[in-house]
Amino acid sequence: MRGLNGKNVLITGGAGFIGSHLAEPVLEAGAAKLVILDNFFVGKMGNLSAVKDKTNVIVYREDASDLHAVEAVVRNEHIQVVYNMATMALNYSFFNPHTACMVNIRIADTLLHLLRNGEFESLIHMSSSEAYGTALYAPMDENHPLNPTTPYAAGKASADLMVKSFCNLYNLDAIIIRPFNNYGPRQNIDGGLAGIIPVTVRRVLAGEKPVVEGGGLQTRDYIYVSDTCRALISAYGHDGLGGEIINLGSGTEYKIIDIINYICSYIGYKGEIEFREGRPADVKRLCASSEKAKNLLGFEAEISFEEGMAKTLDWYLSGYH
Ligand SMILES: NC(=O)c1ccc[n+]([C@@H]2O[C@H](COP(=O)([O-])OP(=O)(O)OC[C@H]3O[C@@H](n4cnc5c(N)ncnc54)[C@H](O)[C@@H]3O)[C@@H](O)[C@H]2O)c1
Secondary structure: OOOOOOOOOEEOOOOOOOHHHHHHHHOOOOEEEEEEEEEOOOOOOOHHOOOOOOEEEEEOOOOOHHHHHHHHHHHOOOOOOOEEOOOOOOHHHHHOOOHHHHHHHHHHHHHHHHHHOOOOEEEEEEHEEEEHHHOOOOOOOOOOOOOOOOOHHHHHHHHHHHHHHHHHHHOOOEEEEEEEEOOOOOOOOOHHHHOOHHHHHHHHHHOOOOEEEOOOEEEEEEEEEEHHHHHHHHHHOOOOOOOOEEEEEOEEEHHHHHHHHHHHHHHOOOOOOOOEEEOOOOOOOOOOOHHHHHHHHHHOOOOHHHEEEEEEEEHHHHHOO
């Protein structure tokens, strides 16, 4: 076992949803220094309000795919451990597929180049269940075939293959964490890039009908963000996992229509729901096997759906503070 105590840690995409939640347990684990690197595409300084004024926290506004910029930060701050959380949202790939795909590959390429050159020691790379596409069987283990249905997911799957192949060839200390759907406070609620939970809250609060695309019978495996972050800390703690891929999920499937109904009932919305055509590339079913996370990390999701939704919805309802 090893720990983050005394380590200099970099989180790419650290001003985003999951990255900003990860910042807190990284500091609690005793990191000497925490460096956040984000281009603020959707990241917000407000997401970092709990940590940004600490003397050992430094925020850089940089592009994580810019090799020279990341190299300068890694060298300047003597970074040892990198959590790669930076990405552009899945929905972005519907109107800019090339950038949405390639950003994932370019960031992985940048970090692998630096890791291979010994500029830092360990990489915890964030994948996504979207890389699997619709479940061919459930629960989905790490041997489930990759069948990305969006350019975002193709970029995630490609980046994962890159990380794995570099580990095979160069024996690097890089682990691939593949979370299923996350939810919690600070998930982006603005504009066209927001996910189903924040979008539904936003519509209901604005007096608009919630929207269900494609019937709502699609399922997702929702895991609360603090569970994911606990696993990410634990992933570094277990050395010798270079090249491993580890799913993170709750193992429970939720229909999209049930999620939307839950939000409506929590907020007290009794109006109609608008049903629209499904998106052609929409994944129909996702349900994680977390057996490997349990075996390798001793990890199991702890936050119940009801508890997690209450924390999430209360945060949105209280004006996102
Ligand atoms: N949210 C989920 O349900 C979920 C599920 C599975 C996997 N993931 C993965 O977890 C990671 C974090 O996701 P999230 O939900 O926090 O997303 P997010 O969009 O909230 O955060 C991503 C952050 O990356 C930043 N970013 C984008 N491009 C960048 C670039 N080129 N350089 C630097 N920063 C850049 C954004 O500004 C943002 O702050 C991603 O890798 C994502 O694929 C998320």
